Amino acid sequence: MRMVTVGTRGSTLALAQTHWVVARLKEEWPDTDFRIQTISTGGDRNRGSLEAMAQKGDKGFWVKEIEDALLGGRIDIAVHSLKDLPTEQPDGLEVSAIPRRVDARDVLIGKEGMKKLSELPQGARVGTSSVRRKAFLRAYRPDLQIVNLRGNIDTRLAALAGDEYDAIILAAAGLIRTEMRHRIDEFLEPDILLPAPGQGALALETRADDDLSIEVAYAIHDHTTDDRITAEREFLAGLGAGCMAPVGAHATVKGGVLTLEGWVGALDGTKVIRGTTQGDPGECADLGAELAADMLNQGAQALIDAARE
Numbered sequence: 576m577r578m579v580t581v582g583t584r585g586s587t588l589a590l591a592q593t594h595w596v597v598a599r600l601k602e603e604w605p606d607t608d609f610r611i612q613t614i615s616t617g618g619d620r621n622r623g624s625l626e627a628m629a630q631k632g633d634k635g636f637w638v639k640e641i642e643d644a645l646l647g648g649r650i651d652i653a654v655h656s657l658k659d660l661p662t663e664q665p666d667g668l669e670v671s672a673i674p675r676r677v678d679a680r681d682v683l684i685g686k687e688g689m690k691k692l693s694e695l696p697q698g699a700r701v702g703t704s705s706v707r708r709k710a711f712l713r714a715y716r717p718d719l720q721i722v723n724l725r726g727n728i729d730t731r732l733a734a735l736a737g738d739e740y741d742a743i744i745l746a747a748a749g750l751i752r753t754e755m756r757h758r759i760d761e762f763l764e765p766d767i768l769l770p771a772p773g774q775g776a777l778a779l780e781t782r783a784d785d786d787l788s789i790e791v792a793y794a795i796h797d798h799t800t801d802d803r804i805t806a807e808r809e810f811l812a813g814l815g816a817g818c819m820a821p822v823g824a825h826a827t828v829k830g831g832v833l834t835l836e837g838w839v840g841a842l843d844g845t846k847v848i849r850g851t852t853q854g855d856p857g858e859c860a861d862l863g864a865e866l867a868a869d870m871l872n873q874g875a876q877a878l879i880d881a882a883r884e
């Protein structure tokens with residue numbers, strides 16, 4: 576029997592999404608044996624230095640050890656949250672499949688009486704460490720207090736039970752995949768808050784010359800999701816930004832037309848630039864690059880640089 580080893584981080588979310596991927600792969604390849612191997616990354620071991628690493632431009636904080644395991648042949652397919660995966664893969668590796676996206680939106684989870692963002696009382700304390708979510712909150716509700724909140728989904732939900740936070744913001748997909756959809760109080764629609772590029776999507780990464788694993792992974796590839804996230808990620812790459820930038824993007828495909836919306840915000844909330852473009856889904860990469868160029872012309876670079884400091 577053919578055997579494929581699927582690697583991922585050991586967090587609840589990483590394992591939940593990898594079990595989902597393996598179940599989907601097993602439907603397509605009933606005669607293949609799948610094994611799951613967990614790998615601890617710099618991000619798992621060393622949370623305190625996350626910001627320092629980001630400032631040094633180390634984008635691969637969550638993926639380096641996993642990519643080393645792929646290159647070393649200890650695993651054959653890696654499962655990543657797409658939004659944590661740098662837009663360029665190292666030599667010898669490639670993204671071979673993008674499964675269907677679940678839900679790209681961010682959500683609010685709040686204490687009693689704190690269950691809608693627009694209705695939070697003056698000065699309410701909202702937990703997040705994402706620069707995108709911070710920049711958005713400061714622009715949208717300058718009165719709110721933003722309190723840093725790190726850690727896995729479980730840690731963040733546990734923190735809300737204490738008394739430091741009135742509400743927190745998380746990605747819907749993470750809660751849905753870990754069977755915590757019932758905890759969601761409000762879905763923040765993209766017209767209010769644009770999600771991170773690639774949020775809610777997964778990426779299956781393989782060795783570029785491993786035809787067998789590529790074929791296995793590609794069985795659960797979803798073309799529409801791929802077009803959408805390609806537009807979003809080309810937009811991010813076109814801005815010269817990574818997953819730690821105050822950048823949101825969301826693409827949809829309806830009636831054969833791809834619509835890409837982009838957002839860049841000042842970390843202090845004093846300025847936001849928002850743009851949109853439409854075209855053929857086959858041109859998704861160009862659409863992302865064009866929107867990035869358009870927003871650079873409107874001054875996006877200064878906002879991205881300011882958030883690095």
Ligand SMILES: NCc1[nH]cc(CCC(=O)O)c1CC(=O)O
Pocket residue numbers: 656657658659744745746747748749773774775776777
């Ligand atoms: N950066 C952490 C991370 N990476 C992926 C998800 C959630 C799942 C997803 O966006 O696909 C999260 C947590 C969060 O942002 O709430």
